[in-house]
Amino acid sequence: MATRYYSFVVAVHLTLMNILFGMVVGAAAPASRGPIEANDKDLIQVALNLEFLETEFFLNGALGRGLDSIEPEMAAGGPPPTGASKANLDHTTYRIIEEFGYQEIGHLRAIVTTVGGFARPQIDLSRHNFANIFDQAVGYKLTPPFDPYSNTVNYLLASYVIPYVGLVGYVGTIPNLVNCTSRSLVAGLLGVESGQDAVIRTLLYERADQIVVPYKMTVAEFTDRISALRNRLGMRGNKDEGLRVPRRLGAENRTDSNILSANANSLSYSRTPPEILRIVYGTGSENKPGGFFPNGGNGAVAKRFLAAL
Template sequence: MGSPFFVVIFLITLEFSQVMSAPNCGPIVAGDTDRIQFALNLEFLEAEFFLNGALGRGLDSIAPSYAEGGPPPVGAKKANLDPLVARIIEEFGYEEVGHVRSIITTIRGFPRPQLDLSPQNFANLFDDAVGFKLSPPFDPYLDTTNYLLASYVIPYVGLLAYVGSIPNLVNKTSLSVLVASLLGVETGQDAVIRTLLYERANQTMQPYNMTVAEFTIRLSELRNKLATCGNKDEGLEVPLFLGAENRTNNNILSADSNSLSYSRTPPEILRIIYATRSEHKVGGLHPNGAGGKIAGSFLQKD
């Protein structure tokens, strides 16, 4: 007689705890400058990854004034890129310097956060994506295709952050122009990376025996799981019901049923870049946490 009673109590308690621990998928309360400043975390990340990947040196060398007060990234190095992709990635790196400058000079900045761009960190990320330990460990700097797959992880997150910011800005005139301008370049970078990968979609990544397209699908699935707020990320190949107008399996541009860009909130972004499924628990690409008021407000809740 007591056993069923306690089972019911357990189930009610479990359901209540799941509701109470449900992720925040709604909008947050934040000022315009804080919303835009939040994106600086991703701009620092992209600047360091692209500059180091193409040139073997980052902000400390290219734009040292923007690196002041923050530690250099861990593990970043020059990638073994083919000449065409090397020039594209170098351009992306310089574009990110401009993005960092635009945000800092328009509103305000914060010291560059600690970034972990080491091969081991990316190896852990790819292991999580595929669901098993890759052997040898995935190395983003090994060759062009590996670097493009690692890059697939980065600009798209920034793109969704900007899309999510625009509707919530109070000052729709000046600051929204800045965000739209940043969004335009981020969108272009993501499209270029996805197109370069799409050209290699059927290439089998040895010795993993998985195609490039399969890796993108797994990486997108991982980001959806980390963000915990539904499907807002799609690989290079999708079933027809997710394709443009339900008529195509190829998916060079990731978009919703109306071919509009998805958006993510700052908590979703933090769950992804921390790789912890929690905006309160640091790790991943930002081992000591992201910078700015929004990211800091979540850390203070622990």
């Protein structure tokens, strides 16, 4: 009886949180619906913000130091991230995340040398920011606050938050690129981003039924909540799914496993630049900075939306 009562209370609480969240997002700014005017450089530079984010998160998580200690010129004088920390990782995960960090440096170099770059934006990788994201995802304040750096499982869940956003952004960018060199660049970036996301999801899937201590929620349940949050923030329907789905949403309606998030034809979902900014800002508005980018992103597209605030 107590368990049923608790489940009922949580369900009601989540419903109210979703209603309130929708009211806040709706009040933030009108969402961009139509196509945006941007050339190849502008579109690719939206992703450069996310590449900076991933670079700093992975390098600091594995090594305890970021871009400035390895390729400082890539930061172009931009401020160092706040709150980044070395994570307490098992050996295998450490080696994977270290490799991801080095790969991200290559991504920065590829974008800058092909279309040009900009100064690293201010990035918030603090425990406080991640705690806010996870509170928003579950619909209530976690106690103690979620700490992405405390152990391997927490870090993998925090990693689940980031690369997939870049992946679907690249999928949405490619059809709008004109230049063959631009398309080749983004296709190459997409290939590695997809691989990173697949590795993270696989590592989490191996732990899908593991309870994330001390929250009494499983790894799979956390991924469901994070994906649902990104769908709410993106405001363009279901383009994000956790590690398990109803069979009707699984590949060919034959499985409830969802190691790779994809549509009915097992094709990757896509997102537009406004959707991406709404998600990484954590505000549901491309005009209102916050979340990982407290001062907003850099580049022509991000700056244009910020100017419209």
